Amino acid sequence: MSGVALGVGTLLLVYWLAAAAAGPEAFESAQSFVGSFVGRLLLFGWTIGLFFHLCNGIRHLVWDIGRGFELDDVYRSGWTVVVATALLSLLTWIVGYSVM
Secondary structure (H helix, E strand, C coil): CCCHHHHHHHHHHHHHHHHHHHHHHHHHHHHHCCCCCHHHHHHHHHHHHHHHHHHHHHHHHHHHHCCCCHHHHHHHHHHHHHHHHHHHHHHHHHHHHHHH
């Protein structure tokens, strides 16, 4: 699911960038969609997918060096990925809104 969220978010980013290059009217249309509830929901899903991929990638790097294969370690690292994903996503959105 995180790969699907990353794909949709990347398409949304490409749409936004293409609209910015197409001119002010197209950019205004894209900006209004991205700023809508559905657009922000898609961006939030993209943020979650991005941080899940990042955290799980770090988990796999640890596995690549031969550590963390005990069953307790696997469960612990899995829950660490979930918690880190939630915290990083929320922190990103909180900081993003506080800067605006």
